[in-house]
Amino acid sequence: MSVCVTLVSARRAVAPACLWTGWSGWRKACAGGFRLVPSRARSGTRPRAAGHLPVRCCVQICVEGNIASGKTTCLEYFSKTSSIEVLTEPISKWRDVRGHNPLALMYQDPLRWGITLQTYVQLTMLDRHLSAVAAPVRMMERSIFSAKYIFVENLFRSGKMPEVDYAVLSEWFDWITANICIPVDLIVYLQTSPQTCHERLKQRCREEEKVIPLEYLESIHQLYEEWLIRRTSWPVPAPVLVIPADHNLQRMLHQYEENRAKILAASCL
């Protein structure tokens, strides 16, 4: 049985090389998949060039796809590999921040609560990207990029986010990506039809998501396709491995196994 997989290369948005480029470059290079060293703010001392250059210490892979496309299931599969660390989306935080549920609030009234949820998503995704690494390969569910390019964009384009909220979120996002290096080596895109996701969403039955109509998943799908396939919307921060993901679980696991080598070789792309 042949399985169709497309590898689309992309120019990296951030150079992986870590040379001394002054404080701004240092701040950027030290984040994410780089070994963290004491910052000027913490230590009050400027790092010496030799011995303090940040060392790249893990391969970072983001698994992208529509809601209920199978990202968590994919990550669960790879979590059994000892050299791979998986980071799922911090959805428990989005459902409970100091007793509040911004995810539920956003679905109830996106115009009012969209910015609240997306501000918190942006913070928690940044925290995920920058957290200390625990294995040579890290697979992370979604990214700060899809939070902005897919979900914020969808709210704004559908008229469910006021222009001022979109502007503030965009300013934050632009500042973060201009000042902090967020290394991504590979994007694994689980490409599904919105209908498949709708079926899986109903089967999963997450309380907050009961209100999601098929049209919402169609909009998210279009934004993903514009971003990662047609490349007509936003910069793509890494090469993209497209895995068709409408298949049953058994066939999906087979595809994951077939792609294991490509995924683990992400740093060589």
Ligand SMILES: Nc1ncnc2c1ncn2[C@@H]1O[C@H](COP(=O)(O)OP(=O)(O)O)[C@@H](O)[C@H]1O
């Ligand atoms: N290939 C598949 N075929 C059928 N159901 C699937 C498949 N992959 C995942 N599921 C089920 O679909 C639902 C959503 O999957 P999940 O991995 O949670 O998606 P995501 O993390 O992308 O939202 C879950 O109930 C899961 O068990």
Ligand SMILES: O=c1ccn([C@H]2C[C@H](O)[C@@H](COP(=O)(O)O)O2)c(=O)[nH]1
């Ligand atoms: O930036 C974001 C990211 C996610 N969400 C929503 C969409 C879904 O309801 C959940 C994530 O579920 P998955 O099953 O992992 O896709 O969170 C959002 O609104 N904004």
